[in-house]
Amino acid sequence: MDTAFLIETIIKIVIVMALFSALAGIGTYFERKILAFMQRRLGPMNVGPYGVLQFGADAIKLFTKEDIIPTGVVAPVFKIAPVITASTAFIAAAAIPFMPQFTIFGYTVHPIIADINIGILFILGVMGVGLYGPLLGGMSSANKYSLLSAARAAAVFISYEVVSGLAILAPIMMVGSLSLIDFNNYQAGGIGSWIVWSQPVAFVLFWIAAFAETGRTPFHLIANDHEIIDGFGTEYSGMRWGLFFIGEYANMFFISFVIPLIFLGGFGDGSVFGALALFGKVAFFFFFFLWTRAAWPDVRPDQLMWLCWKVLMPLAVINIIITGIVMM
C-alpha cells in the first residue's frame, strides 16, 4: 500500500463525509420546500433569500442544544445508537462509485473509496446494520413510544431485507459480479442495455424495499410522528437526534445512487454526460422520496409485513426462477 493511495483514499473519505453531511442538511431544505409547494404552502421563507439558509439555522440549533441523557435510560446504548445510524450510512457509501473515473493533474482518480468485489452485498449489509440505531435507541430509551418504534424497526427489518436481497439477486445473476463498477460497465452500452428493461420486476421491488430501508413515507412507520411521537427519537435531543437525521438523509442519497447504478445504467460509458446523467437520476430518485411523502399515506406495520412477505417476496422468487430459466 503506497502513500499516494493512502492520501487519495483519505481525501476521498473526507470529501464524501463533508459533501454528504452538507447534502443531508440541504436535503432537509429541499424536502421542506417541495412538500410545501405540493401542499400550496411557502415553506421556509425567512432565513436568507427564500429561506435557503434554513439548514444553517437548524444546524446551529442542533449543535448548541443541550445533550440530555434522561434518567432511566441505558446510557451507553442510548449514546451509541445515533452513531450507529449515521456511521453505517457513511460506511455504506464506501462501495458506491459516485462518478466515472477521471484524470486530474495526470493522476487517475477512481471516485469510489473501496472497489471491493462484494460491493452490493456490503452496501446492503451495512445499511441493514443501520437499523440497529432505531432498534437500540428505541429499546434503551425507557419510553413506551420508543419501545414501540424499536419493535416496528425489527418488523420492518425482517420484512424489507428479504425483498431487497431477493430482488437484487436476479440482476446479480445476469451480471455475474457484486461490484457496482461491474454493474455499471455491464450497462455501458446506452439506454438499451439498462438492466431495468430486462429486470423491471426486480427494479420495482428494490425501489419499494428502498423506501422501507430508508424509512420514507409509505413505510415511515419506525418514527411515525402522528402515531408514536418521534418513535426512537422521542428521548433524543440536540446533536444525537441530529445524527439520526443525517443518517436518514445520507441513506436516502446513497440509496438514490445505488438504484440507478444497478438498474438505470449508472454513469454509462464514463463520459461527462454520463456523470451528469447519473446525478440527474439521483436527483429524480431523491425527489421521488419527497414526492411520495406529499402524496401517499403511511401503511400500518402489519400491512408492510403483509406486503413484503405475501406479495413482494413471492414476486421476487418467481422473478429469480424466471431469470434462471431464461439464462439457462
Next chain:
Amino acid sequence: MKNEQFNNRNVDNDYFLLDIEDYPTDGWSKFKRVVKRSLRIELFVGLWVVLREMIVFKKHTISYPEEKMPIGPRYRAVHEMKRLWESGTERCIGCGLCEKICVANCIRIDTKIDENSRKEVSEYSINLGRCIFCGYCAEVCPELAITHGGRYENASDQREHFTIFNDMLTPLETFKNESQVEFEGFGAITPHEDERVKKTPLAY
C-alpha cells in the same frame, strides 16, 4: 382578498355524496378488490395531484407579519374612542356606564369638573388582559363614544396591560381628513335610523 367571503354565511350547495362501495366480505371479493386497486394505479393519481399543485404554484400562505387577512367591519378588537363629527371634541361624557356594565371589571373611569364646569374624563383605562371583548361597553354607551376597532395585535409580556383614553381616541389628523370610521357592530346606530325616528308631539 375581499370581505364578501366572510359575510357569506350560506354554505354552497356543491356537496355531493361519495359513492362508497361496501366492504368485501369473503376472500374472493377481497382478492378482487386488491387486484382492482393494484391495476387502477390509484397511487399515481395521488402523485399527479400533488405534482400538479406544485406546477400550478398557487399558494395559500399569508406571510403574516407582512400581509394580513382582512377582518370583518364588525370585528371586536381593541376599543376606540370616537370624536364628534361636528366639533372634533371627544364624544365621551364621562357617564361611567361602561365601567358599570363591564362584566370583566376591566374598565376604570375617573372624572372631574373642568374650568367650564363641565364633566371631563380625567382617567380612563381598560385592562386588556382582563377584557373579554364582549362589546357591552360599546352597546351601553349612549353617545357612541366607545366602540370596538380592528387592532387585534395586543400581545403583551404580562397579563395586565392597559390601554388609556388618549391611545384609543381618534387622532386629530385622522379626524381632520375625515377618515374616522364608524363601527357597525355593537352600539352602532342601525342603518336608516333617521327615517324611523318619530317626531315628538311638540312638532305638531
